[in-house]
Amino acid sequence: MLILDIVSALLLIAGGFFGLSGAIGLFKFPDFYTRVHSASVTDSIAVILIMGGLLLQTSFDINTAKLLFIMLFLMLTSPTASHALAKSARHGGLASMAEAKMDEQENNNNG
Amino acid sequence: MTVVLSAVCITILIVMALAMARAFNAKTVYDRILGVNMFGTKTVLFIAASGFLMGRPDFLDIAIVYALINFIGMIAVLRFFEYTAPIE
């Protein structure tokens, strides 16, 4: 029991850490696409870790099933949402940092 | 164990606050959407973790609803955003 608790605690703490780092990335990264990257990748790992940690706390009953369901659901939807968002931004003409720089250079060259 | 769970809950709350801050002040509207989405997924985790913290983990149904609604909200934002003005 103790080992399970320790593993669970470690997973939870790691999950919290990744979540936090993702949130910081939301502010620190230079352009939108890198920020999506930071948010979505850490999101997935945090979901796996925290849900995993909580799974070990259950006594393998309906709650375990529900946790697995949430995990499956989030693993399906969260990257999809990020993907769709990035795609929309691309579609809507939002430039990445590199492109913005290139545009700027072109402008400078032309001007 | 309670200590760890409390710590995790507080961490997630901080992450939620940060995501909210992003949603409050964003350079582009996409950033705002990103913040809102992150807020949603983190709330799911928060509900799940706080359920265990409070000792009534049988309310995970609500976390499922959150995950579901968050996704649908995201899709709706993207869908209807197509029709409105270009980026800020």
Next chain:
Amino acid sequence: MSFVLDYYNYWVVVFLMMTGFYIVISANNLVKKIVGLNIFQTSVFMLYITVGKVSGGTAPIVTEGVSLYSNPLPHVLILTAIVVGVATTALGLSLVVRIKRAYGTVEENEFENKDDAI
């Protein structure tokens, strides 16, 4: 201090209610008015739920080993009120859509005729 602890919840809720109410009466855009109305109502729901809370109690679903439950009655009332709220919101928003089509604007100060204004 205990006075503050006993009441802070009510005060925050009152603050939220008034924020929503302020948006309803001051917003120029009709959609924002509806958003304000929703905030106002949601905060009122929070007042009810605050009333229903019993310290140390848990959710009112019978479970073994639990003897203290929170009060289920406010929960029932608010379930009803939430659904009523979304019904009103839906109707209000569809009116906004029609107003946009009929007048070309949803800004309160842009209706040409004073009688038409909201």
Next chain:
Amino acid sequence: MAEFINLALLALLALTALRIIFLKDLFSVVMLFGIYSFLSASIFLNLDAVDVAFTEASVGAGISTVLMLGTLALTGRKEKASKHSSCLPLVVVCVTGAVLIYGTLDMPPFGDPNNPAHQHVAPRYIEESLKEVGLPNMVTSVLASYRGFDTLGEVVVVFAAAIGVLSLLGIRRQKDELVADTGLKEHRVLHVIAKLIIPLIILFALYVQFHGDFGPGGGFQAGVIAAAAFILYTLVFGLKRTFVVVSPKFLAWMASIGVLVYACVGLFSMFKGGQFLDYNQLAADPIAGQHYGIIIIELGVGITVFAAMLSIFYAFESQVERSNVQ
């Protein structure tokens, strides 16, 4: 810890509300409203109101937000600066707020088990409902049985809203060639994932419908979640393809039939010699009668809410697609 979480959530809530006042971009206003709704649902959860949290999350954050977004797609997303002064509203609000604060001063302290609200009517629900109605979830017992008449009224409100929205906006079938590109056509990944998870959502809706007697959930929440599944389908694939699955005409019938199912349980119990909505009359054993009654009326509620919410969404979505085509 619960107090701390409560305080933190309230603080976030207050910040969100304040931010909404000053934002002029309505798209962001609506998104923040979604956050507001989520946060308040978390507070409900933290204050033990699981069923309310369930409903607020699915109705407030889900349906309301989607409808608002749909409206914005039709009306534009910028609020123009208002010219008239904001003095009078501020005065009105301050006076109202001051009166309320004055009112709080005599309120019973937060969470005290000796408050009058916990002493008078509620104890019977808490202590007797398991014996009298036979369900562990007291909220469902009170909602469906003790205060079943309220719930009937609530179903009728939803029905009335659907009638109103349909009369205002109507659902029009588009001509085939015009609706070639509705839905999020570009997003291939989304198509696959949506097809994967929609069955899961409907399964979950059924679980919520029939598990409401034992845990959080019930007809309203189930109806809304089922509607949400079809809303997702419409958002991704467009109205035309959803109409093949669930036609608006069918929904109109469903919405009416749900109300009738509910009301007919009441009529039946009158017919059996009891009062309106007296489920004890439905079977020889009162508890069994209560159980049948609650299952049937929850089904009626679920049907009406599903049909009404989905038709309301159809009405908005068909407007959006129409204006987009033009």
Next chain:
Amino acid sequence: MLEQHLAILPIILPLIAAPIAFLLGRSSLSWGFSTLISAGAFFSAIQLLVVTLSTGVVSYAVGDWPPPWGIELRADLANAFVLLVVSGISTLVLLFAKESVEKEIDPSLHSHYYTAHLLCLAGLCGILLTGDAFNLFVFLEVSSLSIYTMISLSSDRRCLTAAFRYLIMGTVGATFILIGVGLLYMKTGTLNMLDLAGRIDLYDSSRTINTGLAFIMVGVSIKLALFPLHMWLPAAYTHAPSAVTAFLAATATKVAVYVMIRFIFTIFGTDHVFLEMRMDIPLMVFAVLAIFKCSYMATVQSNVKTVLAYSSIAQIGYMILGVSLVSVAGLMAGIIHIFNHALMKGALFMAVGAVFYRIGSVDVNAFSGLGKHMPLTMAAFTIAGLSIIGVPLTVGFVSKWYLISAALEQNNWLIAALVLIGSLLAVIYIGRILEAAYFKKLPDTVDPNNVKEVSWLMLGPMWVLVLANIYFGVDTSMTTEVASKASQWLFHHENSQASADIINTLVSAKEVAK
């Protein structure tokens, strides 16, 4: 079998019929069906009034759960009387509506209209009969949502902004009521009105209860369009379809007035509201302001529907004035005026609807020469108009008479004089329209051959109301008897009854707790 269910029939009949009317779909089918249902509700209301006249109170426990745990319906003389008006007017308006609706509303929306009408009727009956404060909120919203729908059915685009304004104000009002009820619940732990009445007495001077009272009063005032909160009413009445205006003007605000009476007299108690909180002073001030300001506004409008809408607000002022006199006679005048005003305004708006049906406009100028071309309609308008002014032999006179005598009973000469002056203003605004109708010629732009009397289906309900105006103006025994009994009962009986009931409830609560 139906005897024991009398108290719930007026609510559930239209409630169950509404979805059926929607499914019927065809205009004439759903019209016929809803008229029948409304007539059914009317007959059960008559029966209910008869029963309450003999037994006093009819209590009905929905779901057989005893109050305060379940929801109780409680019919007494006062609400059975208002119920009679509401269901009666609803039936007449539905009869009238067929042709008017065919002219004014898009054919595909007719079944929506009848459904909304039935839902509204169910909501209004629910508000009147329920004995539970939260249930009142639910039915308030049922009726409000269907009213917004009905207003917005008109083809005039201005109905949309009118409906939206009403929706915002109405929802704020309803939310205020919700806050008030919440505060009361917080302090008393109950929602049943009788139970509340007894428990509020225990906390007479609690700040929470007083705040709750204030919020409920403001919320209800918005719903009944008391003077400074009336902004939604003129636009809503002006731009709604004629049949809807006739129905609303005669019922919706009256029901809200009754709600106010109920909250004041049976829940909070006169001592608390009037002696302690001095609510009678603001009510009286606003009522007098309503009478003058809105009667004046009525004299300067060019749209006849707007004139009548402002006149409605002024008339609501008379009702509230009666309540604010804090006497049995004053309350009785208020209740009589609820009944009488429904008769007058119903007839007036039906006549205006008939004019709109023929002319397509309701401007004062459009009435020119109609006295000759639509004699029956204009005769109806004239008689109902005289009733608004308060000419003897009409119900308007009866209302004014009782109001003035109630004021004089307290030696309040000022109020009596103000009521008389208010009537003079009514002479002006009704007179303008009558002048146009009888002393001006039909404008040249209108072909006289097209302007003829409307059909009997429209004239019939109108004249029923007009004859009722005269009948109840001459033979006042029925209305005054019911109103005086009701007001005496509201003033005295309920208090003693409540305290007796509360003791019983407390005893049984203890038993349950054991």
